[in-house]
Amino acid sequence: MTGNSQHQTPGLPERGADRRQPVFVGDVQGCHAELDALLCELENRLGRDGFVLHLVGDLVNRGPGSLRVLDRIYRLWDEGQAVVVLGNHELHLLMVAFELRKLGERDTFGDVLESSDWKHWVDWLRNRSIAKAGHLYGQPFVMVHASVHPDWDLDQVVGESAQIERELGGGDWESTRLLLAQDPAHAKAGSTRDVLGRMVSARSVKADTWSSSIPNGEGVPWHEAWSKAKHGYGVVYGHWALQGLHVAKGLRGLDTGCVHHGRGRPGCLTAWIPTRPERDRSPFGCFDLPDDAFMTIPAQDRYTR
Ligand SMILES: [Mn+2]
Structure with missing residues (x-):
């Protein structure tokens, strides 16, 4: 598979245009200490400006520091050093902010919604992407929180994501509220709300x-x-924390349950630091096997039961 500049995005430049190392980070979920430790390691290994973080979503909730995580990632994003897609916990936060849901007993993002600049966070989150496509050493790829439809080619992933982003972000808050107010359980298959649910929440398909x-x-x-x-x-x-690290041809699942420490295995925050593939490795380039280009930061506490 060769590169296709059609899928190039500003956040994910083609090889050669940006010498910074792409680093993909699994679900942080408010684990600010582990995120800080990861960034410290990355700075030591790659230099302060030597990498671009790509976060797979679920920055917030369940862990102790949702606001601290958002604040740290926002600063990096603002400096062009972070790319973010939304997860189901960010959507849940938006639904609570829009009074479509109540804050649950286990929800820990109250610090975000009670902060003086909560409107800034709501606005920033609702304008983030659902999927980000790009190239890694010439290999086309997409980053998404939960899943893509098994039949979609990359153009369809990008198109569906763009449609959602038009309704979720931009304009006024009312359009965001109207989309999120739809019940995903009763959304028509293939509708914007249904596709949004699939991309941020799906694990199984039939x-x-x-x-x-x-x-x-x-x-x-x-x-x-x-x-x-x-x-x-x-x-x-x-x-998919219960599944754990998923390394298969074309696939890198990075949720290793930093916040779910104790669910059958020790929790940790995982980063994938893809390396330039050897010339003849194919068809998936840096998505091929074997691959041991992972960095793990052990969870510092048992955050959830
Ligand atoms: Mn999730």
Whole structure:
């Protein structure tokens, strides 16, 4: 698979245009100490300005420092050193901010919504992307929080994401509220609300439907169906802490449950630091196997039960 400049985005330049190392980071979920430790390691290894963070979403919730995480990532984003896609916890935060849902007992992003500049955070989040496509050493890929439809080619992923972003962001807050007010359980298959749910929440798929549940006899993991379609692009994603680190051809699942320490394995924050592939490795370039280009930061506490 060769590069296709059609999918180039400002945040993810083609090789040669930007010498900074791309670094993909799994679900942070308010684990500010681990994020700080990761950034410290990256600065030591790559230099203060030597990398661009790509965060797979779920920056906030369950952990102790949602506001601190947002603040740190925002500064990097503002300096052009971070690329962000939204996760289901960011959408949940927006729905609470729009009074479409109540703050749950386990929700810990009250610090964001109670801050004096909460409107800034709502506005920044609602204007973030659902998917970010680009190239890694010539290999087309997309970063998304949970999943892409198994049948979509990269153009469709980008198109669906752009449609959602038009309705979720821009304009006034009312358009955001109207989209989020739709019940995803009753949204028509393929509607903007349905596709938004799929991209930020899905784990299993069956025919043209999806579910956030892990496959239980009904349906299969979304990436199993996606792999069968033999697409030429890679997917970097998060959202599936119970699955843990997922390294397969074309796929890098990075949610290693930093905030869910104790769910069957020690939690940690994981970063993928893809390396330039050797010349003959194909078809997935840096998404091929084997791959040990990961950095892990152990969770410093048991944040959730
Ligand atoms: Mn998630």
